[in-house]
Amino acid sequence: MAASKLRLKLVIDKKNNRVVYAEAGKDVVDFLFSLLCLPIGSAVRLLTKSKMVGCFGNLYVSVGNLYNTSYLNSKDFLLNPKVADAPCINVPLLIPSTTAKQFYSCSSGNHHNHFTNKRPVYSSNRYSCARCPVCRDNMSSKITCVPKAPDAIGYVKEVVYMVMDNLTVMPMSTTAIITLLEEFRIDNVKSLDEKVIDFGKEEGLELLRTSWQFENVLSQVFLVKKEK
Known part of the structure; x- marks a missing residue:
């Protein structure tokens, strides 16, 4: 996961402009699972208050406002909480690897x-x-x-995975694909399209933010055009 870009292959229902599933490697699934190790304080700092869901952004701003006052005891810990120790010791796409x-x-x-x-x-x-x-x-x-090298082990084995629009992850299988096509009522593969996506930090942050708001995360991040 040291790479600055990760790759997904989206399988898209063209008629409804939605992701049926994405084909992903170990690196993408390791990234998605590593988001579970991200403290809320770090998520707020990465997303900034303008993109934060709910009131957590206000809490983060309040800590910053009290930073240089005598009212705050644990300011550095609150503003820069540590990522949980795990096989992927941080979230490399979003947070640089820890230095010695x-x-x-x-x-x-x-x-x-x-x-x-x-x-x-x-x-x-x-x-x-x-x-x-x-x-x-x-x-x-x-x-x-000296910290151990990130992604020395990772969370999952080196196989191909299916990532659903709602971020459900499972090993790739013909049975799972057939079940999905039936669920989406797709009886003609010509109505499907494939799109390869290389995504980096900006899209990674959008995946994090959108996962707290929507059930169709991949469609929201990679297909829905955002207003500027």
Whole structure:
């Protein structure tokens, strides 16, 4: 999922201008499932208040308004919540991969199982830093935490999947296709069209936003023309 673009093949009911289903690879399904790991605060930040559904945008703006005041305790956590740790450790299409983080452990070298992200500050010939909970020594020895590569495992196996208009996902099968065609009352394949879509961050955000508002998500994002 490191790619900046993902590919979908849409199967479209031309008469009604709607997506019957989309043919998707592992990368697309991993992306869709990774949205479940996205904190609401991060979703609001990505979508901005103007595109946010309901009142969550107002909560985010309120935190921003209180950012430089004495009323707020956990401002950074609220404005930039962390994505849940998972096989795909973040949502690469929407959020850049996490960079290496700096931590500090006990300078005695004996208690590396304790560490802190508080950066030591050296001034006036002494350290101002966290103290080891075991020996009370300075926690000033650098430990660099390098995140695992995103999408090392992912959520699903490397096969072809069907993604329905309402984002239901299942393995591709002839039986499922026949069932869908019957459900859509399509008895002539000539009424179907195929359209290959390469989508990136902008469409990914639209998929996220639209999934909270509509049941026909793929049709809304890729077929319905938006007013500008």
